[in-house]
Amino acid sequence: MSVQTRPRRLNARGLLDLVVDPGTYVSWDAPVTYTEHSKAYETDLAAAREKTGEDESVLTGEGLVHGRRVALVVCEFGFLGGSIGVAAADRLTDAVERATREGLPLLAGPASGGTRMQEGTLAFLSMVKITAAVRRHKEAGLPYLVYLRHPTTGGVMASWGSLGHITVAEPGALLGFLGPRVYESLYGEPFPEGVQTAENLQARGLVDAVLPPEELAPTIHRALSMLLPGPVDPLPEPASLSASPAEVPAWESITISRNRQRPGVRQLLHFAAADVLPLNGTGQGEKDPGLLLALARFGETSCVVLGQDRQRGSKQPALGPASLREARRGMRLAEELNLPLLTVIDTGGAALSKEAEEGGLAGEIARCLNDLVGLNCPTVSVLLGQGAGGGALALLPADRTVAAQHAWLSSLPPEGASAIVYRDTEHGAQMAQEQGVTVSALAAHGIVDHIVPEEPDAAAEAPAFCRRMGQAVEYELASLRTVPSAARLEQRTARFRRLGSAG
Template identity: 85%
Template sequence: MSIQTAPRRLDARQLLALVVDAGSFRSWDVPVAYADPSAAYASDLAAARQKTGVDESVLTGEGLVQGRRVALMVSEFGFLGGSIGVAAADRLTDAVERATRERLPLLAGPASGGTRMQEGTLAFLSMVKITAAVRRHKEAGLPYLVYLRHPTTGGVMASWGSLGHITVAEPGALLGFLGPRVYSALYGEPFPEGVQTAENLRNRGLVDAVLPPDELPRTVHRALAMLLPGSTVPVPAPDSLSSTPEPLPAWESIRISRNPRRPGVRQLLHFGASDVLPLNGSGQGEKDPGLILALARFGETSCVVLGQDRERGTEQAALGPASLREARRGMRLAEELDLPLLTVIDTAGAALSKEAEEGGLAGEIARSLNDLVGLDCPTVSVLLGQGAGGGALALLPADRTVAARHAWLSSLPPEGASAIVHRDTLHGPEMAQAQGVTVSALAAHGIVDHTVAELPDAAEEAPEFCRRMARAVEYELASLRAVPRAERLARRTDRFRRLGSAL
């Protein structure tokens, strides 16, 4: 019989030693002062200093993470449960503000029971100043990464612990707003097991990954390589791009796009991106298999990717409102960090169900459109395969649109359009041709800028097709980075304002 042992938890100094390059850490901390602590509280502080060898519940400073300069703030749980009083809050706020002034990415490693009870309401309210500093850091376009450690609860989880651009968690960590001890004392029974765990939060889309501490340095380095500004060197247009595709029968393209062997967004990232860092969920307790959210790099250009996943399996038949809430998280991330946004459209349509209606699907489509047309960052959309209905429309508006040769876009699947007009589904091919769903029709109206060839069908040459599409994406992303913001936004508005005006 094997004996289960609790995982070893690192204290603040051990975590810093693991994450930063050897000898590179420099503390930013200055001696702390307390406003007339009671004798009992002073005794608690002295005991905590003696026990841990540190002077407060947080340590801050800077170091190199695989050669990259990073600001850090890390909790010491052994110091009064990592609780945050006024002095600790001031130390954290000072560190965030310094990181902002010095234009440094910031890594937080909380492990805390929350507010320091010995200091009462002032300590409780100190979470506001930390949150305000983190907000200003993010408004400056600087990355804020969070590594949730065991345990993180209360006011810390409800402030700076939950504001990361990317949030990962320690395996088996207790994470949540409510402290289990408080719940048990108030209600006379234990809190349900398995709820406040890192793994459950990942499954619920509240954290991006569960990660052992020894994987943190490499992950931070990869994330920052994509989150921080990269190369702005122009990329030459690939030979495979075409701006005037030859017309094809609409039904031929629709039939080809429905081939289950056709490559989707997963293959595009696998064969075409130089690095991919998956993200997870909406951050609001939802995770929908209909959408892939990731950071990716095409050539030397990083971006946020929102991809409708044709390999979503049987968990959900179509794109639902949770997928679009997750997509809107990606849009905010791209805008906050001034990263290009890439949307990949490949859907047979949005979910048509009671759950989708009650989940606010129509409103989420509207809000996705509203966000996309006004994003400050460069945007590129890719029509990769099927483009049916509101699910496709929700991710379409962009500065530039690239399409696979056999992609298509329509307000409904052709069979649905046939049902409305002819009261049967037999006229689908006829409706598709009449409605102008093909790439050549979209290009003629200025909606598709470039097409990528399929030789003759992407399903028959998936790796080569995905590499061609990736080169097209890299070209469009790099080209847009060189366009001034105001000009880019004006062009985006004009693109759709003029739609149909020549007819």
């Protein structure tokens, strides 16, 4: 008969020993000083120092993680529940500011009940200085990674614990704003079980992954390899760059694009990307199956990927407002870290429902467009298959657009356009041809820059097609990195400003 045991939780030193390469950790901690406090609090502090062997609830320093220099700030929960007082906040802030000065990525490992009650409002307000330092670190284009440990609640969760570019959590960790003990004391009943767990937060799109401590170092290495890419050598032009658009009837391409066996963004990444690190949700309590968000590397070029997710052999999820809010999270990540952004368009249309309307679908499409046209980072969009309606438009504007031969783009599915013009759906093929939805028509108008052939269509040769598309994407991403930001923005605006102009 097995006995269920609680998972072993590492203290701060244990986590540092596990994550940092042996013998490379260097502490940044200076001796702490306190203002005058009560005798009872001084007794508590002395007992915490005796119990943990640490002088405060936070350890800061630097070390190598798989050979890469990284700054670290880690809570010691055994020291008064990892609570943050003024001295701990100053230590944290000093470390974040030093990481920013020295151009280092930063890993935070909170495990805390929140701000220190014995220090009252000053401790509570100290979250502001920590947050301001984290903001400046991110504004400097430096990665901020968060590993939420058990437990993390209160003011820590509501400030520097929730600001990561990437946030992962310890299995089974209790995570949330409200401490369960406080809730039970206030309301006389326990807080509902299963709400404040790492696994539930992942399911709700609040954290990117749940990882045991043993997997943290290799995950950090993979993430930083993509978030802090090195220089990329110029690439030879792929054969697809000179491919001419084949004159294919619109309805033929639309029929081919709707094949359930056609490869989607997941197959593209599987066959063409050198590495992929999935991200998860909006970070604000929403997760929608209509969109894939990830970090990926094509050859030596890293990027943020937003892909409308064709799920092979199943009913396709409609693109809802939560998907677009998740997309905007990816856009912010690319902007903050100056990574290229790759958007993959493959949708039969946005969600048409009461929930989508009440969730602000139209506004989210508008905000995606607004964000995309003004991003300072390089942007590439891929028309991979279907490109219907506002869901396609929301991810289209880019510096360069690559298209599969049988992709298409239209304000509505052809049947919908037929219903408006002819009050039936029988004229769909005619409407598609007349509206110029094909890749050849898009290329003629300067909307598509690079066409990847299908031989004869992507569903029949998925691995080879995906690798060709990957080569085209890698070339476009790498080429754009050499163009100054101001020139890219000017060219991006001009290409859409010219649409429909005579001559």
